[in-house]
Amino acid sequence: MSSPLARLRVRLAPTLRAAGIRPRLRLPRLTYALTRRPATPAAPFAELVRIESDPAYRALFCAELDAALHDRLATRTAVVEEIEAAAERLKALIRHGDHGRAA
Incomplete structure (x- = not known):
């Protein structure tokens, strides 16, 4: 058996939805x-215009862009080194016949 409050909520739900729809339809x-x-949003090319027209902002933008590119390259290099190290560990496990043991 459901509680009286739950039954009331079920009965009121369509009425409340209709009450919300009527003002939307009429007004x-x-x-x-x-x-x-x-x-x-700001104009799509507002920042580009500022980069082209303001030398100080252009210098700041280029410095931030260079730093972001260096960070991205460093992250990529670190990931490649981790992958190569993992590949070497797997090759060593395969060569030495440690197939049955858990690492």
């Missing part, structure tokens, strides 16, 4: 005005 402009929307 679409008001509903649109009250609906939250994300802020308008």
Whole structure:
């Protein structure tokens, strides 16, 4: 058996949904005005224009870009070294016949 509160909730749900739909159908402009929307984004090329027109900002942007590229290269190199080390460990396990033992 369900509780009286649960039954009431089940009975009220369609009514509450309909109450929410009616104002939306009858007052679409008001509903649109009250609906939250994300802020308008900046112009798509605003930062590019700033990079091209402001030498100080261009220098800062290029320095940050170089640092990000160096970090990416360092991360990539570290991952490749880890993969190569793991491959060497697997090759050593295969060569020495440690097939049955857990590492």
